[in-house]
Amino acid sequence: MVDYERRLLMLVGLIALAFLPLLAASLVFLSQVSTAQDRLDALYARTVILAHELRGEKMRQNSLVPVIVLTGDAAPLGELKRSNQRFDSLLGQLRGLARDTGAHTTLDTVAGLQRRLLTMQDTGLAKRLGGASPAEANAYFQRNAVPLSAELNAAIDRFADQATAGYQAERAHSQRVVRGVFWVLAVASVCAFAFCAFLGRLLLRLVEQKRAYDQAAARLAEREKSISLARKEAVEIVAHDLNNPITTILFASENLLAEPELDRQPRMKGAIENIRMATETMRRLIRNILDHSKIEAGGLVLSKETVDLRRLLADVAGQFEVSAARKGVAFSYAPHGDLDAADAFLEADGARLEQVVANLLSNAIKFTAPGGQVSLTSEISDAAVVVEVRDTGWGMTEEQAARIFDRNWQTDAAAAHGNGLGLTISKAIVEAHGGRLGVDSRPGEGSAFRVTLPLAA
Template identity: 30%
Template sequence: MSVVLIAEDEEAMLEIFAQVVEDLGHRALRAHNGEEALLLARTEPPDLVVSDHMMPRRTGVELLRTLRADARLKTVPFLLLSAARPQGLEEADVFLSKPVELDTFEEAVQKVLGTRPAPEPGQEAQSAGARADRSSGTVREEMLNWVAHEIKTPLSSARLNAQLLLRKLGERVSSDERKCTETILRQLDRMNTLVTSILDAARLAEGKVALRMERGDFTAFLHEVLQDWRELQPQVDFTLKETERQVELPFDAERVRYILNNLLSNAVKYGGEVRRVEVSFFLTPGLAVVQVRDWGVGIAASELPNVFERFHRADVAGGSGHGLGLYIAGALARLHGGSLGVQSTLGEGSTFSLRLPLSR
């Protein structure tokens, strides 16, 4: 049996995490703030620390750095949870974004307890640099993180409770009750997506988003994204027309995946009765071009100039988005030095084109 220290200022979340840890066969120590967590860790060194970031009396990252500076506790694995992406998150052994899936949390706890990695060389220097980065943060950035925490924490609590309820009821739950619970989970996911999009849009508008560019095989990456969609939407025919050779270019995989997921999601949502989405990938001088085409409702000519604006929502049946997806996608494309465009005819479908430079 391992000892897991859980630091979380929201009582409901603290009890859920503790229950999950105890159900896994471990002992949970509960702390309601960073100082209490530090005292417990020094009194009884844990085998794992699970901590929220935005807590009173010491944030999760501050708790992590204090533990790393203690000779007895510096090798204790640290699992950091946050609704935002705080400065210093890379110093944790594992970072999970709230709201977190029940299975994801369980797997992370089991995995970390099974491996106790030694601190990497240069960790102290990295921590010092991260502290300097944090000190230069703006008040607005802190406010955005606070908003994310205050909204996503109850969302995460509600979602984990719904998942636990489904698990405990098991086969005893009726189909109608299961359907209602799954509807609750879907609506909570929609709320989480909205909050995340608002934060992303704000950071993009203020130039707060930094890309993690790596040169890689874009052809293989595109195949991976499409395979995910084929598994997610088996009723839709996703076809790929591509260049016959491997194409390498610099890109941020996480951000480009967001762009493509947004385009593919819209193609499915507004594709009408033709359950088909065609993706083309080809090269033009200096550029790699990905086109996503559907044969659905299309976009009126009067709306085309506005589709990439914040909070613009297409006036079509089935339109249930929050009006930020294409704005964020377009901004991310420009950050890459590329662009995002659209051609569409009302009643005949739309083609969105993502252009990325082959070199920077």
Template identity: 40%
Template structure:
């Protein structure tokens, strides 16, 4: 055996992880496998041992109906089983072929039916009494350890295997033997651990999908399936759900090195995830009958249910123990004045107790509070940068009992922070809660040295070989804290959720306060500014009349100055009105006094009011509308929209130009457009023209940038839309829609 370097080991483990164990192309020899397709159950592939089992050649059976091998009666049994909703309700079938009885198992995968046949072992024993006794003993167990003991003892008694043990997968990936029953021939491994590489991930997935796996004789010679590829697809046959599937030669060598010739594995699941295995071993070949295997699978399934139920009970009890602490901390965050996390700092004792941490750091912007046993301020701030990146990327908690395995620098302070449980809130300032778990030095007993890995001499690919020694190996463990429990993670998640809710609540309250202040400001502006502006405008008008009667030499200059003042005051009044409208629209308090409006009348009145402005620039204004159009709208607000759109068109249309005002109906909407042949709007600006304070169009230095925003908001308040099309140098078209009013009701 050649010891592998670290780089060679990484390559070897990758090879193990990619081994195609689902498509070995062969089966174990204690049964026969057929694949069937089509209504006639045509034999698509078959294992080559059909010759020794049935006396018929592969060539004679391929592409023939199942009846060729089994006869009509058995084929009818198979047809009936396939009609069931769940094939497991039919398995195992008892089939008689050529006066010999067989156990048949059916599975369906990748559009092919797999029929596996095993000779029925005689005599058939009735183990019902044993199974009932087992179930009673399991139900009477009050602890998981009692359950483990009952399960392994009864399965050993049922099957005759010399060693039966329960193997639990740990969060770090390795497995530990937590229950065991021995017959005296094979050594025990209770309490010992096995490396994660002993059962690669793809093998674990097959254990998750299948309750049972048997190897009656690890020294078997694989039986090929013929043809090698499926004739219907040209692909290798997936045997992931096959009972007879041939296993990896590496696994057979592993069993040989352990002194095991026969094995059986039963899966233990918790919430559909592989929790562990019941592994059975025997020093000689041993074939367990199908009925006994079924009973063992039932025991494994019941044990899985019990494990899930007891773990759920324990987790719920842990959560309930923490619920009072979580509630106290959540309340503290809600009532904290400055920042939600300040509430946690003020309750440091509860903050440590809620996760069982030995230290905790709370970061609030530039303030870092350390509680209990923690790294230094500088170390925590440096660690935070990495924690923030991890948490914000995943959107979840960061949880580990081996921090230095993820963040190497943390080895400098592993005594106080070997474990970390942390969250970061999704907001733009530095923040974090980081719980630390102190280092717990311990020892682990391994079945063989977990750090020794070998390949076979002369193997250029450095394929990993199973270790030869399974003698107990003691290892000192450092750099790890206690494992954070599911209840610890739950507590951290609940506090994170409460903190986010608290931040959102504060934000809503701040926004409500901002709206209140804004509304007060608008009221002040509306009253305290509009009234003086009205007086100024009136006084300007009165002074203009007085100046017009004065024939002095300064009269023209005074008149021009008063005109400028009057115009500026009018613009200021318009701006105040726009700001008032914007405030109402933003707050959703924009009342509409809707009534049926005749479109022709509305357009004619609007044009009549603006004809003076168009005449001044010699602009032709046309108004066209289909007869009978009616909408339900606020006339004052709709006039505001039309006058704004027409005012803009007049402003940007050159003297001698033309403006068209049109109205027509499309389905249940009335459309009104204002078309001009003015300067147009550049394509880059067009998407922004309805935004607040947009006033970048050339020649509009005095605009507030609110007109189009208000127009669109008014139209939307009526249930319509406003949009624009424009081409520089050609002109613009502004179109808006309003629901039509027909027969006393608005179409919406």
């Protein structure tokens, strides 16, 4: 930095130190005034709404009484009673919002008129339901209730006018205060003009550099987005094209394995079984690549439904019993706690959750030597479902466990068993459900992968 720039920055600092306290105090004051105005606006709006609802309840009562008078039917009395209760509730809320003595006095008048009107209504309706003719009841209401009702409506209107007048007065005072503060800020801004002039020369250079950097970053982001979309489209096309022949091979191998004659040719049956297993592996790898492409492009979509987690886990466990036994690995599934007594239902994508559990079990069996153990357990803990897959396999160091969910990262021992996307995809699926996927592991002692899902997932 050259000498004049250093001096410029020192001068800018001194001016800023002199101007900033005034500016800060003014901004704080304006913020408080603005907050007070917002509260005043909200209070007035609430008052107007409640006054309108109060008037509406009175109109509803006035419409129910003639129905009872004309029909002599007591059925509307329940609705009339509820309307009176709502009227009293609205009146109480308005009392809490009233800000001056005049408004409270008017509300007291409204309450008194309402009590008198209810007394007359009860008397008139009792006469009608007691056998008086509609004409007699109507004459009673016209003589006694109608004038009171008009007086009550006028009192409600008077309260609304008082609320409006009070709001306008307070708003005008607040605006006068704001104008005064703005004048103070205007004078201070003129005094700080030199500060802006010096600062502008220095900032111009920084702005130009920042603009160049932002443009380069925008071009790079756009290019990365285009590349990501192109890669996603290419992966989807390739996956679709590969899926057809793989499905054909899988279908053919399963049909061949179902042939009774193949039982007399164990070598041939074993070869076909290897073809089927390799084809299943290939299809899983293609699905992982496609899912990972969707995750990178932000296109992972969940199809949520009500999922019986206990049944889902039991089904997945059943799928891996044979493969575990074939390898000589002891496999067990044990639901605990509430999951053992009742089903746990989640709003989730069942197919995706099954994919997560299947991937964890597949890895556990894959990396556990014959004679080892793999267990699947589940329980409800702290308003969440915890699913744990534990094995007695190779285990991992703390550093390896910290990176196990990173994209395309694998331990040396696992590098030959897949493309390294399964755990990354599983973590993305669990987090999309609002859950967590973690691991505890020690070298030579095995690993425990734990899926935690909120019950409201």
